[in-house]
Amino acid sequence: MEEWDFDFGLKNRGRIMELKEKPIYMDYSSTTPTDARVLNAMIPYFVNDFGNPHSSHLYGVEALKAVKLARERVAELIGAASEEIIFTSGATEANNLSLRSCAELLLRQGKNHLITTGIEHKSVLETFKYLSRNGFEISYLKVSEEGLINLADLKKTIKSNTGMVSVIAANNEIGVIQPIEQIASICKERNVLFHTDAVQAVGKIPVNVRKLEVDLLTLSGHKMYGPKGIGALFVSRKLIYKLKPIIFGGDQEFGIRPGTVPTPLCVGLGEACMILMSESEEEAERLYSLRNLFLSRLKSYCPGFKVNGSLKERLPGSLSISFDGVDAEALIITIKNKLAISTGSACTSTSIEPSHVLLEIGLDEEIAESTVRITFGRFTTQTEVEEAVNILSAAVVNMRKLYR
Numbered sequence: 001m002e003e004w005d006f007d008f009g010l011k012n013r014g015r016i017m018e019l020k021e022k023p024i025y026m027d028y029s030s031t032t033p034t035d036a037r038v039l040n041a042m043i044p045y046f047v048n049d050f051g052n053p054h055s056s057h058l059y060g061v062e063a064l065k066a067v068k069l070a071r072e073r074v075a076e077l078i079g080a081a082s083e084e085i086i087f088t089s090g091a092t093e094a095n096n097l098s099l100r101s102c103a104e105l106l107l108r109q110g111k112n113h114l115i116t117t118g119i120e121h122k123s124v125l126e127t128f129k130y131l132s133r134n135g136f137e138i139s140y141l142k143v144s145e146e147g148l149i150n151l152a153d154l155k156k157t158i159k160s161n162t163g164m165v166s167v168i169a170a171n172n173e174i175g176v177i178q179p180i181e182q183i184a185s186i187c188k189e190r191n192v193l194f195h196t197d198a199v200q201a202v203g204k205i206p207v208n209v210r211k212l213e214v215d216l217l218t219l220s221g222h223k224m225y226g227p228k229g230i231g232a233l234f235v236s237r238k239l240i241y242k243l244k245p246i247i248f249g250g251d252q253e254f255g256i257r258p259g260t261v262p263t264p265l266c267v268g269l270g271e272a273c274m275i276l277m278s279e280s281e282e283e284a285e286r287l288y289s290l291r292n293l294f295l296s297r298l299k300s301y302c303p304g305f306k307v308n309g310s311l312k313e314r315l316p317g318s319l320s321i322s323f324d325g326v327d328a329e330a331l332i333i334t335i336k337n338k339l340a341i342s343t344g345s346a347c348t349s350t351s352i353e354p355s356h357v358l359l360e361i362g363l364d365e366e367i368a369e370s371t372v373r374i375t376f377g378r379f380t381t382q383t384e385v386e387e388a389v390n391i392l393s394a395a396v397v398n399m400r401k402l403y404r
């Protein structure tokens with residue numbers, strides 16, 4: 001296996017190359033680079049050990065062994081059992097599978113009321129929209145200015161025909177963390193299934209499905225330094241054999257998700273989980289300090305901004321900032337050769353509408369349109385943070401002068 005090693009990557013905590021000629025990357029919520037250690041682990045399964053894990057000959061057996069180990073690692077990271085992990089093509093598919101498959105099951109039990117929030121990712125919101133056209137009533141919980149749902153509202157919204165609640169664990173635009181454990185406990189008490197889209201939370205804050213007592217949980221490889229094109233759905237033991245597929249084909253993944261399992265991607269996700277198990281705690285502290293440094297410098301260099309959402313219940317490396325009197329799109333374009341940040345979710349970046357998350361937390365359209373998302377990650381350095389504040393504040397000060 002040595003022959004595939006990218007030594008240059010391993011020297012620098014898994015960073016594959018120095019991106020010297022590129023703008024500083026501060027959009028880790030949109031995607032993360034694949035860690036070189038992850039890439040190293042994957043390569044043999046593209047080339048030598050390429051068998052179909054569903055074949056019974058030696059090639060297949062080798063691949064199946066690798067998929068099995070990867071499944072165990074994903075399970076271990078979130079405190080699940082490996083037979084509770086379904087590999088999917090990503091979180092979009094995992095969210096669709098989770099919600100649509102449960103909805104079908106619930107309809108058979110006469111439960112056609114579902115609950116979610118207005119700040120979910122599009123893959124959840126659009127699936128609920130589809131379900132609302134197909135016999136379901138959907139209730140959308142409001143969030144406070146802090147970006148948090150109200151547990152009393154949730155209790156009031158659950159009815160006798162409520163079958164499932166789905167609440168995002170940590171928001172991809174504002175980074176606010178919901179009280180998942182309390183939500184799960186309310187759902188359990190009322191005999192309602194609970195799904196959480198934990199794409200942004202897994203690997204950044206502790207996520208343990210047993211402790212949280214969630215029924216279903218979604219994660220995605222490319223948000224955790226794994227490859228793109230793979231995700232996983234955790235489904236609790238009591239539920240997994242009751243679910244039906246939403247696409248049809250073979251009987252892979254417990255008969256719930258047909259299609260050849262992509263061995264190299266599974267191995268990559270497993271390796272990414274292993275790295276997170278040993279590094280995420282320390283990394284969270286590092287990111288938290290970087291975030292504080294960023295904010296304190298920004299305050300002195302360019303006052304006149306607001307951080308959106310709770311500062312306390314927040315992912316360590318996430319910031320959503322509205323700059324008074326600045327158009328966010330123009331700002332991002334002005335600095336695009338030096339600093340890569342975004343206005344919000346990459347999945348809605350072609351939309352000209354202001355972010356639904358920012359409107360839900362009560363920002364008016366003008367303020368929403370002056371908001372940028374800045375997210376730090378594994379390869380963000382203190383020098384980059386200092387440089388980013390310089391770039392951003394110079395541009396903001398300049399733009400304010402021009403507008404005036």
Ligand code: PMP
Pocket residue numbers: 029030089090091092093121123168170171172197199200220221222230231345346347
């Ligand atoms: N949910 C959340 C919270 C996300 O941030 C994303 C990615 N933007 C997704 C789901 C979709 O993930 P994927 O790209 O793996 O389909």
